[in-house]
Amino acid sequence: MPVVLLLAAIAGMLWALFLAQRSSLLLATLATAAVGYVLGHSFWNAHIGPLPLTLDRLLLAGVTGLFAYRAWRGQLAPRRIGGVEWALAALLVWLTFSALTSKPGGDVQLPTSPLWRLLFSFWAPALLLFIGRGANESNRAAYWFLAGLTALGSYLALTAVAETAGVWSLVFPRYISDPMLGLHYGRARGPALNSVSLGIHLTVCVWAAWLLLPRAPQWAKLPLLVLGPLMVLGILLTFTRSVWLGMIASGVAMLAVQIPRRFRGPVLTGLAVLGIVAGPIAATSLVAMKREDSGHMSQHSVQQRTAFAYVSWKMFQDHPLTGVGFGRFYDQKLPYLSDRSQTFELESLRELHHHNTLLSLLTETGMIGLAAYLGVLYGLLRASWRLANSHEASDAGRRLGALCFAAIAGYLPSAVFHDLSLVHSDQWLLFLVAGAALGFERRLGLSGAGAAQCESPAINQEPAFSGAAGLQ
Template sequence: MPVVLLFAAVAAVLWGLLFARRASLTITALATVAVGYVLGHSFWNAHVGPLPLTLDRLLLGGLACLLGWRMWRGELDQRRIGGVEWALAAVLAWLTFSALTSRPADDAQLPTSPMWRLLFSFWAPAILLFTGRAARESSRTTYLFMAGLAALGGYLALTALAETAGLWSLVFPRYIADPNLGLHFGRARGPALNSVSLGIYLTVCLWSAWLLLPKAPRALQAVLLVLMPLMVLGVLLTYTRSVWLGLIASGVAVLAVQLPKRLRGPVLSGLLVLGVVAGPLAATSLVALKREDSGHMSQHSVQQRTAFAYVSWKMFQDHPLKGVGFGRFYDQKLPYLSDRSQSFELESLRDLHHHNTLLSLLTETGMIGLAAYLGVLYGLARAAWRLANSDETTDAGRRLGVLCLATLACYLPSAVFHDLSLVHSDQWLVFLVAGAALGFERRLGLSTVGAAHRETPAAGQDPAFSGAAGLG
């Protein structure tokens, strides 16, 4: 095995040297995320001493090397530093400090290593965001980026249909058919074996296909028109409430940008009224939803959210500023489960991680950690809105801004019902799209010297996608 790994490493270096001269950083980052999601740990993994290797980790290492090489050669754009960057730096610094100063005792039994979660759910996404932010990308590359996401969505949609129909011979990778692996067997769950992750990926890919549609050649438009309904069906087949809410929220976000300004107020107000009226009825139906488990189990799952909120509040009261330590909710919650001052039971939380990304950060890293992370999300949403509505950028840049808004909108509902930092592939996708959009947004309002690298809308149009309609 060491000899094989040595030859593989030499081959990778040689191919990397050839690849590094012409490679697009954004497309390379997309390939890293897509390959890591489709061909994850269950597909291939190996150990070099204590170091576990997977394809996504190898590709991420290659991307970091490529980024460093481009930086050394001065081939990255020098862009203004804004609030997002400072907030992200605060998140990384505070979470790292928290993880290092609250390390579990040797006898503590944690199913997930806090340091692993820190590296792959926060530091790795930061690398992906910085890659997109610093890259010098053309409109053509941006369209290819969205086309790559659309292609990924087509594969995931067909996989979702095949696995829910029991057509296992058409499912790849094969381990998806193993009911003993992962979660949510019986629903569409995809290569990550998790219906929540599949729903988030399908939603992002769906809006990428939608935004690419007006700029695509006729043949590609026909393909996209077939694939997009399949992606929607794939999202529905996850049978996951938060994913469905994310699809609706992201649709509203796209609508808010693409509607003419004179119609935005009335239409969005009407949707708000409809949500207030129909929301309680829909909530009742969602709570009673039957999936691969029984209706009783679905009801219990909903009730557990109350228990998580109660325990989180008690932990926050005891540790409001610093939290109990990053990655420590799993063992630090145990003393709180004996509380009998309320009518609902808490004991079922004993073997569970947190089910809310924001409350997890609050209990583990306190108000400091949560405020910094919310600052990142707010800054990204603000930058995406500015980009989507800007006349200073290319058509591709505006479309990327809309895609970033849709991505954040579909991420937040699932983040409220699940701790997505435990599934690093979801974090990677969100920060990948956000970084690509942030790179375009940071070009806005530059001086004449800084604008030398910026395309005008006319120059930025790719001939392969010319002659199509704009955003409207």
């Protein structure tokens, strides 16, 4: 047995040296996030003492080591530091300070460890963003990045159809079929056992397929035209309101990036008017929508959002600047549930985490934490918009900018209806895409004034590659 372990260790070191010379950091981060989502804790986990290991954590350690090796060899080009980096640094410092200074006492039992949530929902995604930002990637790697997301979305869409149809023999991993695990059994929920997470991933993947289509080889265009609608079907099968709203928002964002500037104002104004007119009717239908639970339960879920907002406002009034402590909403909300000065009930929140990422940060980390997080999102939106509209950027860079802009637009509606920091894979995906786009944007050194004058490129009108050169 020791001989086998020694040979395995030697083989692993040789393989690591090979990867260190030839692999793409961007694709390595994508593989890390994809494997972590598909083959997560429920698929495999082990412990070294108190430290739990999963495949994504092992891969993240490997990617970090590869990034450090490239930096040591001087293979990474310097990048300018902008507002996103400063806001992200401020967010991480403040959340860490809040978590360390507000540890719960021994008599407080929290279902989720604040330190683990801090590490895997904020520090780890920031690491993925930093690696993607610093990587020296070619246009070819960027196209393969889009192809990798498309492949992930194809698997998730097929899984969503199979599980809602009850064809469990086609569902992998097999634990998805267990109704006792995870949430939202009866809807498409994917390997994370969460319909919201599945919808967010599919939203990003469908736009990756859309952006890849014009640059794909001829033989791949028909499969992409089939897989795109299949991913949209997977999104519909989640039966999740926030995911549907996110798909619509990301579609508007993609339209805003891709249409020529002279048409942008009238088209977006028309969509806004349509939303104002049709929005209330659609909202009524969404509230009444029946899923695996009853229509009454769906209405109660909507009413709980009002209760969460009320409790959050009361907590914010008492702790406006610093909040009650990172990860402490679960127990710190309890005294506020006895408030009877309003007509709606609050007791149903007793066993629940927060259902709003932004309000969760506001109540737990105050205006400082929320401002820093909004600063990160705003900076990423601004950088991705600038990249997608730059004539200085390569075609691959503009596509990554458009993908990042749409990904954030698709993320925000779900962030308003759910605390996405409780499902770290959603944070990983967002920051992974953001890091890929930021790497191309920071390399260009775009000026705000110059970018603002650029005409929006008609991405889908550019001539596609053909044949074997399609992804080069």
